[in-house]
Amino acid sequence: MLDELQRVVDALAHRLGRAVAVDDLDFRLLAYSAHLGEGDEWRARAILGRGAPPEALAWLRRQRLGRATGPVRLPADEDLGILPRVVVPVVYQNVRFGYLWLFDTEGSLTEEQLGLAASAAADAGAVCFRDRVVSHLRTAREGELVRDLLSADAPVRAMASTGLVEGGLFAPRGDVTVLVARPLPAGADGVDEDDRVALQAALERVSTRLGDRGSLRLVRPDHTVLVIPSATLRRSPELPEDLRSSSLEWLGESTKWRDVHVATGSPARRLDDAVTSYTQALDALRVAEAVPSFAPLVAHEALGIYALLAGQPADRLGTLGVPAVRELFEADRELFATAELYLDRACDARATADELGLHRASVYNRVRRIEEVTGLDLSDGGNRLLLHLGIKVARLLGPA
Numbered sequence: 001m002l003d004e005l006q007r008v009v010d011a012l013a014h015r016l017g018r019a020v021a022v023d024d025l026d027f028r029l030l031a032y033s034a035h036l037g038e039g040d041e042w043r044a045r046a047i048l049g050r051g052a053p054p055e056a057l058a059w060l061r062r063q064r065l066g067r068a069t070g071p072v073r074l075p076a077d078e079d080l081g082i083l084p085r086v087v088v089p090v091v092y093q094n095v096r097f098g099y100l101w102l103f104d105t106e107g108s109l110t111e112e113q114l115g116l117a118a119s120a121a122a123d124a125g126a127v128c129f130r131d132r133v134v135s136h137l138r139t140a141r142e143g144e145l146v147r148d149l150l151s152a153d154a155p156v157r158a159m160a161s162t163g164l165v166e167g168g169l170f171a172p173r174g175d176v177t178v179l180v181a182r183p184l185p186a187g188a189d190g191v192d193e194d195d196r197v198a199l200q201a202a203l204e205r206v207s208t209r210l211g212d213r214g215s216l217r218l219v220r221p222d223h224t225v226l227v228i229p230s231a232t233l234r235r236s237p238e239l240p241e242d243l244r245s246s247s248l249e250w251l252g253e254s255t256k257w258r259d260v261h262v263a264t265g266s267p268a269r270r271l272d273d274a275v276t277s278y279t280q281a282l283d284a285l286r287v288a289e290a291v292p293s294f295a296p297l298v299a300h301e302a303l304g305i306y307a308l309l310a311g312q313p314a315d316r317l318g319t320l321g322v323p324a325v326r327e328l329f330e331a332d333r334e335l336f337a338t339a340e341l342y343l344d345r346a347c348d349a350r351a352t353a354d355e356l357g358l359h360r361a362s363v364y365n366r367v368r369r370i371e372e373v374t375g376l377d378l379s380d381g382g383n384r385l386l387l388h389l390g391i392k393v394a395r396l397l398g399p400a
Contacts, residue, residue, distance in 0.1 A: 004127045005031040009100075012120040016102065016113055022090060022124050024098040027060055055080055065089070065099060071114045073104065088117050092125030097132075100124060142169050146218040146225065150275045161272035164216065171213040173229040175267040178277040181243050182223040182285050183251060184258040191222050198250040199224045205246050206239065223285070227274055230267040240264055240297045261288050264299040283310035290396045305392050322390025324374035329394065331373045336391070338366045343388040347378065 005022055013020040013033035021032040059080055065072065071088045083105050090098040100121040102109065109117075145167070148160035164170045183191060183199070191199070196219055203224045207215040216227035226243065233239055240262040247260040263284035265277030280300035287306045288295040300307055329336045338356065342363070345351040349367075353360045367378060376383040 002031060005124055008120055008123045008127065009033050012100075012117065015116060016109075018102050018104075020120075021101045022098060023101065025096065027057060027099070030098065056082065066096070071118060073107070086114065086117065088114075088121040090121045090125045090128065092122065092129040095125075095129065095132075097125055097128035141167070142216060143218055145169065146216050146227065149216070149227070149272065150218075150225070150278050152275070154272075157272045157275060161270070164271065169213065170216050170227075170271070172271055173231055175230045175269050176227055176271055176274050176277065177230045177233050177267050178265045178274055178281050179226040179228070179233075179240060179243060179262060180223050180265075180278065180281040180285060181226075181247050181260055181262045183247065183260045184289070185256060195251060196221075198252070199247060202243070202246040202250040205250075206243050209242075223282075225278065227271075227278075233264070244296060259296050261285055261296045261298065263288065264297075264301075266300050279311075280307075283307065286310050287396065290398065305389070306396070309392055309396055322386060322393070324376055324387065325390035325394050328370065328373050332369075335366060335370055335373065338363070339370045339387065340391045342367060342370075343384060343391070347384065 009020045009022055009031045010033055019033050022030045024030055059077060059082070063072070063074060065087060068087070068089050071086050074082075074085050074087060076082055076084045083103060084107065086102045086104045086109055088100040088102075089096055090100055100117060102117055142164070145160045145163050148156050149164065151157055151160070165172055181199070181202075183195065185191075200217075200219050203217045203219065203226060207217050207226065210228060210232060214228065214232065216225075218225040224243075224247070228239070244260050244262045247262075248257070251257055251260070263281040265280035265284070268274050268277040277300075284294070284298045284300045284303060284307075287303055287310050288298040291306065294303070294306075303310065325336075328339060338352070341355060342349075342352045345355070349360045349363045352358075353363045356363070370376075371378055374387060376387055378384055378387070
């Protein structure tokens with residue numbers, strides 16, 4: 001698309017003898033001609049930064065260009081270093097894709113020249129429209145193959161992997177890792193169609209930075225999926241946070257959402273094994289929702305014993321419950337929390353006391369009380385393991 005846009009821009013600049021540029025709807029620069037005659041600070045900064053500077057963006061939004069149906073003359077703004085220019089909406093089949101810009105310091109553009117600019121803007125719109133159609137087809141095909149890639153059927157996964165690579169949708173570079181982002185509703189309402197569109201946009205923003213064939217994307221009913229080479233994540237460990245912040249931004253500052261959690265699976269050796277990393281990421285999300293200390297960014301490799309427990313079906317996990325844990329929780333929640341911390345710290349009374357801000361004697365008193373309530377002698381390694389595992393199961397199942 002960019003090559004075609006560049007040809008449209010260069011042809012118009014040559015005919016009019018003026019600098020020409022095309023922006024998208026967010027005023028990010030898509031194509032621009034060589035410098036011909038006039039120029040200002042805004043143009044220089046837009047070319048260097050590939051988009052309008054913040055103060056210019058605010059000025060542009062005040063011009064209400066979204067209502068324009070034809071060429072619009074914009075005045076100068078000396079404070080911002082902006083010279084007079086003409087902007088023409090880039091539209092095709094009633095769909096607006098961006099704006100075409102021309103300098104017009106003297107107001108000398110004739111109606112004939114404005115007509116040429118409008119014709120070029122229409123050509124640019126046709127280019128953008130074709131690119132959108134191709135992009136939608138590519139996204140749909142990619143979505144179908146990624147869904148198959150995450151299937152429980154091994155032959156289906158193998159065919160999807162081959163289709164993604166041979167179709168030029170993904171360039172395999174060693175092992176792959178799956179990231180999953182899930183918004184957490186504040187109430188009973190879940191993810192609706194508008195939310196899914198927002199999540200798709202967030203996913204596209206992050207994946208665009210990864211380059212052509214550098215990622216695979218999928219939007220599912222309540223979460224998004226990003227498949228990337230593990231090497232990419234090692235080079236850019238900030239990707240989970242980028243996905244989270246982008247998702248929050250596109251979802252908007254609404255009280256509908258408490259947060260967005262992003263989970264990372266462990267690396268899978270081959271693309272057709274990505275389902276394992278995906279399943280691990282979903283398990284990690286489950287843990288993060290039940291154990292807030294893991295949220296909002298959680299890696300399966302950091303889950304410890306929870307990695308083993310979260311991989312169990314809920315009904316199977318329920319059979320691992322320990323009656324003594326329930327008795328402890330119902331008897332004294334402070335004792336329950338102390339027992340967990342004490343066992344997490346390998347029964348180190350000093351470390352437990354330091355974290356709780358207590359004297360060691362107080363910790364010992366609580367341990368004796370825990371033993372009385374549960375009927376378990378914590379000097380016995382088997383009893384410690386039983387109680388510790390039971391507490392972690394209770395954390396996943398609730399209400400602990």
